[in-house]
Amino acid sequence: MKSAAAVHGPPTGSAVALPTWPLLGVCAGALGAAALGGAGVLDATAQGPWPCALRAVTGLPCPLCGLTRSVTAAGGGDLAASFERHPLGLPALALAAALLAALARGRPVRMPSAALGILAAAVMLTWTLQLVRYAA
Numbered sequence: 001m002k003s004a005a006a007v008h009g010p011p012t013g014s015a016v017a018l019p020t021w022p023l024l025g026v027c028a029g030a031l032g033a034a035a036l037g038g039a040g041v042l043d044a045t046a047q048g049p050w051p052c053a054l055r056a057v058t059g060l061p062c063p064l065c066g067l068t069r070s071v072t073a074a075g076g077g078d079l080a081a082s083f084e085r086h087p088l089g090l091p092a093l094a095l096a097a098a099l100l101a102a103l104a105r106g107r108p109v110r111m112p113s114a115a116l117g118i119l120a121a122a123v124m125l126t127w128t129l130q131l132v133r134y135a136a
Contacts, residue, residue, distance in 0.1 A: 034075030044073035063127035
């Protein structure tokens with residue numbers, strides 16, 4: 001009889017359970033902003049209803065500055081403006097939809113640690129690009 005490792009292969013790493021309620025709020029917020037942008041209720045060119053705390057204190061954009069306007073522009077069909085406002089806007093919408101679908105199945109959502117690392121690296125890379133663009 002084969003061992004479990006031989007049948008299923010070696011362990012692929014740990015996964016992190018994502019908290020349900022905060023995840024639900026973030027996903028609903030992202031998809032809601034896109035829907036409101038598509039309906040013309042939110043203007044993707046306007047500043048948001050509250051200022052970024054990091055920008056207010058330091059004058060520098062935070063890693064997520066522009067993300068709400070990005071998903072709003074995507075919802076309105078302006079993909080170029082979405083990418084310009086924040087390069088992770090479209091991937092954030094896709095991730096939000098996938099996570100919301102997983103939550104709808106009623107099971108805990110687990111994300112591989114490596115995927116979280118890649119996500120963190122993508123956010124840091126786009127933040128670096130925002131800081132370079134801001135300084136120019």
